[in-house]
Amino acid sequence: MDQEHRAGPAGDGDGAGRRRFLAIATGAATAAGLGAAAGCASGDGSGNLRAGEKGAAATQDAKPQAAGAHGFDVKAENARPGNADWAVTKAGPARAVEGFADKVSVLPGESFGLYVSTTAPRFTVSAYRMGWYGGARARLVWRSQALPGVRQPEHTVDSGTRTVRTRWARTATVETKDWPEGSYLLRLDAQGGEGGQRFVPVTVRSAATAGRTVVVNAVATWQAYNRWGGYGSYDGPSGGYASRSLAVSFDRPYEYDDGAGLFLVYEAPLIALAERLGIPLAYATTTDVAREKRLLEGAAAVLSLGHDEYWSPEQRAHFTAARDAGTNIAVLGANCCFRRIRLEASELGPDRTLVCYKSSYSQDPGFKRGHPATVDFRSAPGADPESSLLGVIYDGYPVDAPYVVTNPGHWLFEGTGAKAGDRFEHLVGVEYDKVDTGFTTPRPIEILAHSPVVCEGRPSHQDTAYYTVPSGAGVFATGTMRWVEALDATGDGRSGRNHGLDARSGALTTRVTENLLRVFAAGPAGRSHPAQDNVKAVYGGS
Numbered sequence: 001m002d003q004e005h006r007a008g009p010a011g012d013g014d015g016a017g018r019r020r021f022l023a024i025a026t027g028a029a030t031a032a033g034l035g036a037a038a039g040c041a042s043g044d045g046s047g048n049l050r051a052g053e054k055g056a057a058a059t060q061d062a063k064p065q066a067a068g069a070h071g072f073d074v075k076a077e078n079a080r081p082g083n084a085d086w087a088v089t090k091a092g093p094a095r096a097v098e099g100f101a102d103k104v105s106v107l108p109g110e111s112f113g114l115y116v117s118t119t120a121p122r123f124t125v126s127a128y129r130m131g132w133y134g135g136a137r138a139r140l141v142w143r144s145q146a147l148p149g150v151r152q153p154e155h156t157v158d159s160g161t162r163t164v165r166t167r168w169a170r171t172a173t174v175e176t177k178d179w180p181e182g183s184y185l186l187r188l189d190a191q192g193g194e195g196g197q198r199f200v201p202v203t204v205r206s207a208a209t210a211g212r213t214v215v216v217n218a219v220a221t222w223q224a225y226n227r228w229g230g231y232g233s234y235d236g237p238s239g240g241y242a243s244r245s246l247a248v249s250f251d252r253p254y255e256y257d258d259g260a261g262l263f264l265v266y267e268a269p270l271i272a273l274a275e276r277l278g279i280p281l282a283y284a285t286t287t288d289v290a291r292e293k294r295l296l297e298g299a300a301a302v303l304s305l306g307h308d309e310y311w312s313p314e315q316r317a318h319f320t321a322a323r324d325a326g327t328n329i330a331v332l333g334a335n336c337c338f339r340r341i342r343l344e345a346s347e348l349g350p351d352r353t354l355v356c357y358k359s360s361y362s363q364d365p366g367f368k369r370g371h372p373a374t375v376d377f378r379s380a381p382g383a384d385p386e387s388s389l390l391g392v393i394y395d396g397y398p399v400d401a402p403y404v405v406t407n408p409g410h411w412l413f414e415g416t417g418a419k420a421g422d423r424f425e426h427l428v429g430v431e432y433d434k435v436d437t438g439f440t441t442p443r444p445i446e447i448l449a450h451s452p453v454v455c456e457g458r459p460s461h462q463d464t465a466y467y468t469v470p471s472g473a474g475v476f477a478t479g480t481m482r483w484v485e486a487l488d489a490t491g492d493g494r495s496g497r498n499h500g501l502d503a504r505s506g507a508l509t510t511r512v513t514e515n516l517l518r519v520f521a522a523g524p525a526g527r528s529h530p531a532q533d534n535v536k537a538v539y540g541g542s
Helices: 015-030 074-078 218-224 266-275 284-289 313-324 358-363 503-521 535-539
Strands: 049-050 099-103 111-118 124-129 138-143 170-174 180-190 197-204 213-219 245-250 281-285 303-305 326-333 340-347 350-357 392-404 425-435 445-455 458-468 474-477
Touching: 015 425, 074 266, 099 180, 111 124, 111 180, 124 170, 124 266, 197 218, 197 281, 213 284, 213 326, 213 503, 218 245, 218 284, 218 350, 266 503, 281 284, 284 313, 284 340, 284 350, 284 458, 313 326, 326 503, 392 458, 425 445, 425 503, 445 535, 474 503
Parallel strands: 049 170, 099 197, 213 281, 213 303, 303 326, 326 474, 425 458
Antiparallel strands: 099 111, 111 170, 124 138, 124 180, 180 197, 245 350, 340 350, 392 425, 392 445, 445 458, 458 474
16 A cells, blocks of 8 residues: 555555545444444423423433442443334435534533434434443433424535535534433434434533543544545545545534444444443543543543544543553554544534644644644654553554464453464454554553564564553553454354454453453552563563
């Protein structure tokens, strides 16, 4: 792959290659049905929707959840009946119904604006909280009455930054009274006409995270890959890097996975597992972590999920400060913390425009005003390779390779039955990370899996790694983007579902993740499980 399309250290990783990357990374899983596997309200006539009103077609108990010692009671929530019919099964024609929320997250009880465009005469909104629920994976928390459908105006494209703007009218105001904390998918169901369904994601975030494991929805990365309106952070309608958006807006629907963005492939399986375990959980988005300096204060652990590429300097600083105060960090994907971004306001509110000029950073008005360059973290000016936080560093794509266990005695492999040299087909992909001491690398660091790969003809290795720091915090990185997806893998892999991942990979990743989450939830992992440096034994040299 040429430099324009390559995502490794030597390339900018943009253009048609990254569009193809997303198809490789999510397309097979989505097409195979990963998303599907994996008190109600009435309106008041003004477009304000309230949960739990008397006389509504209530199908769920809207009683508030009891709080445990660490806040929201995950076990009690997941003991409630789930709704396995949450998935989009009839997407309908393009633009049949679609929408977005004017806030990526709200505190429980706060409201948000919903902006919907549809060709149908009416539609309903169903709010599903995503979790475990005995395997149903979601619970219906609220449903609206039928609302009048309107086809909103066509979007426009800013001539300077190629930012897609909608400027739609607000359809409704949604109240979240009695909605428990968590990650939600709102399902829009068109009624009449040709029908259709789409998702709108929103997070009901936690006000505090002390003593809890924080699930962080990677909304910045979802938006960077969003090509709704023809433009994203990688290319425009021409498919070329030069036509990409220099800034993308949250004021538009998500194109991928019927409006769910990257949530279903890279985040939902992990959330289901964590909620099944019943460990104390908190919920936030990358935007929340960037905005609120003290949000992670006292957290037991913080989770970066399957694809979390775009970070602001503030988000990185707050993750680092949490680590240095004893909060464990788990990176359950690859290519994490790779792009440096800036969040700016849109017409609908703060932090709703993601700025990332990449190789054109010198043209960025914000950079000219003194803001950090929105280039890769490892690149000048202001180079700060992601390995100083993650322990591993991004090495490239695309790869599809076996995952090779090299340190089976490690506590994270307890109960897996894995032996040295065991191979798990297709588990390394489509992007991967490795330990590379040529970049800043915290020590001591342990390599658990060291998998040979060949990336565009270049031999290399993928590494799963764990390091600890003086605060007692442990930091774990899977080094492969398919880890979260693999949690749902079943069968022999021959169907092609989940990129050919099989039940062995599903069992391995599930047990390792369970071991990780339980230990990380108990407090600073380095105190009970200090890392034993083995870089020299694995790589030779220092």
